[in-house]
Amino acid sequence: MSDIDVLLQEHRLFPPSPAFRAAARVQDTQLQDAAASDPVEFWAREASELTWSKPWDTVMHWTPPHVTWFAGGELNASVNCVDRHIHGSRRNKAAIIWEGEPGDRRTYTYWDVYREVNLAANMLKKLGVVKGDRVAIYLPMIPEAVFAMLACARIGAVHTVVFGGFSPESLRDRINDCGCKVLITADGGYRRGQIVPLKRHADKAVAECPTIEHMLVVMRRRSGVGDEMAAEMQEGRDHWWHRLKRDVPRECAPEAMSAEDNLFILYTSGTTGKPKGVVHTTGGYMTGVSATSKYVFDLKEEDVYWCTADIGWITGHSYLVYGPLANGATCIVYEGAPDWPEKDRLWEICERYGVTIFYTAPTAIRAFMKWGASYVEKHDLSQLRLLGSVGEPINPEAWMWYHETVGKQHCPIVDTWWQTETGAIMITPLPGVTSTKPGSATTPFPGVRVAVLDSQGDQIGVGGGLLALTHPWPSMLRTIWGDDQRYIDTYFSKWPGRPDLYFAGDGAKRDEDGYLWILGRVDDVLNVAGHRIGTMEVESALVDHPSVAEAAVVGKTHDIKGQAIAAFVTLRNGFTASSSLRDELREHVAMKIGALARPDDILFSADLPKTRSGKIMRRLLRDIAEGRALGDMSTLADATVVDGLRAQYEAQE
Ligand code: WTA
Helix, strand or coil: CCHHHHHHCCCCCECCCHHHHHHCCCCCCHHHHHHHHCHHHHHHHHHCCCCCCECCCEEEEEECCEEEEEECCEECHHHHHCHHHCCCCCCCCEEEEEECCCCCEEEEEHHHHHHHHHHHHHHHHHCCCCCCCEEEEECCCCHHHHHHHHHHHHHCCEEEECCCCECHHHHHHHHHHHCEEEEEEECCEEECCEEECHHHHHHHHHCCCCCCCEEEEECCCECCECHHHCCCCCCCCEEEHHHHHHHCCCCCCCCCEECCCEEEEEEECCCCCCCEEEEEEHHHHHHHHHHHHHHHCCCCCCCEEEECCCCCCHHHHHHHHHHHHHCCCEEEEECCCCCCCCCCHHHHHHHHHCCCEEEECHHHHHHHHHHCCHHHHCCCCCCCCEEEEECCCCCHHHHHHHHHHHCCCCCCEEEEECCCCCCCCCECCCCCCCCECCCCCECECCCCCEEEECCCCCECCCEEEEEEECCCCCCCCCEECCCHHHHHHHHCCCCCCCCCCEEEEEEEEECCCCCEEEEEECCCEEEECCEEEEHHHHHHHHHCCCCEEEEEEEEEEECCCEEEEEEEEEECCCCCCCHHHHHHHHHHHHHHCEHHHCCCEEEECCCCCEECCCCECHHHHHHHHHCCCCCCCCCECCHHHHHHHHHHHHHHC
């Protein structure tokens, strides 16, 4: 049975428990109804909960496909995440409870975070960073990563966080694309007991980054554990974070940022070989993430909230840093792997700190399922009251396991659909209101308008089609850094003559109850363990190897990762297929992009299936990789190629 068939047969309904509803921030549909009739008014009300140094003149101005929100208003994201909490009862509240993989722990109150962010902001200033400059952040999951982001926000520098698992080349390309002046990194990080030598990667990257003037380096290594991290510091260019901190003033006045000033750029994969720099601005983004954090996670003063995402992804930006901190929440930050030293590490952390809200990805849930319930059951998870899921469609089986084994049947699950581009959650249950169905992200967040459209742009009432957002929302991307045409082409050109319709790149189905079921990407973007990877990126990495003439990459269903990467490769004359060459190519991709893009399968082939005009037919390759019946082959130039490939693929399995 296909995934879609499984979803179509899903009729279970889980209403919120009366106890949950009675205590929830939102208990009825009033909020949704009001927002549905006037989304702009809804967002304006949410924005007014933030601290503004100057009120806005105009809530929204929409000249499709460009929008402004809260024009004329001024605010600072770090003030909203930190300063406004230090004058009252939250001053001594834990903001960040951090645990390193080797077991070291630190807790920072809001007052502590205030001090650290001010110092870090002054360090950046001392290195010459001014408003509008770009700063790259390449750090492990340590508290300094949060301080660094907020420090940039404080002085109006635009951060671009690069996931620590990306290769030096990926880091280099991102830094060069947006011309960063400073790179903040660490000597290393810990992952599954191994050292990730970030500074060495950074050195390699920066050797080819002409705009980088300084590196600010956090010393992560602990004596005795990881001495091999030892970083080489280049005199004049590189500075230790802990040393520079001693030389700067304690207070740094926040920069008054216009609502539409850039807050950050985050690179994400698209359908070309080059990742795109998604640009988010200050006022709209903060409004989106703070409102969704509050309502979707039902955040209350006493909650202990844990989003397991890395800050290198949008989920880390929105729901580990900006959203929860804007709400004055207590957040858990964990550095390492979920199975280190044992497969119960996350549940141990949940128990130790009494986590009440837990937000993770389906790929992790499927791994927990595979490891077995005993790791969960070893721990007291009685404090948990809400569970969340993000990053890919969650299969009903994993949903049920999460509900029963982790949530003990009493925690609502919020399956949240959104994207790097949307900045904040767009489709989600409201936990005190929405009856959930396993596998469905349910309905749009208040103030968000969604449609399922056919290729002509006509609405599909019940059935499957393309997911579109039909009304602007505050936290939407404003452009692609340095390439506004790509912004227009990618997101607002799917339906000719309708530049007001945002094309998400996902397929979706609406059922008879109006519930939305996300069916996955309809473009050449893969979702491997919740990470977006463009097929073209992997193909470019492969053809970069001297032995490869041509490569085609497709996604293949994987029971833990959701999708795995399968590559079909044609070799240049003089090279022979072998298992050692296969390993070399897999490593080559990991070296070029990062381990997350390493293909699972590589199949060598004399030819690739092409149309008569020479286009590779990836659809047929997907059929082969999935072991499915082959679809329409009428446009194929040479049908024998496909038969040969299939025989070869099956022989290899
Ligand atoms: C997928 C991550 C189904 C989707 C926040 C989207 C999901 C892409 C869900 C964005 C969900 C995210 N159900 N699919 N709840 N959440 N996706 O930019 O394909 O890393 O387009 O943002 O992840 O990935 P991104």
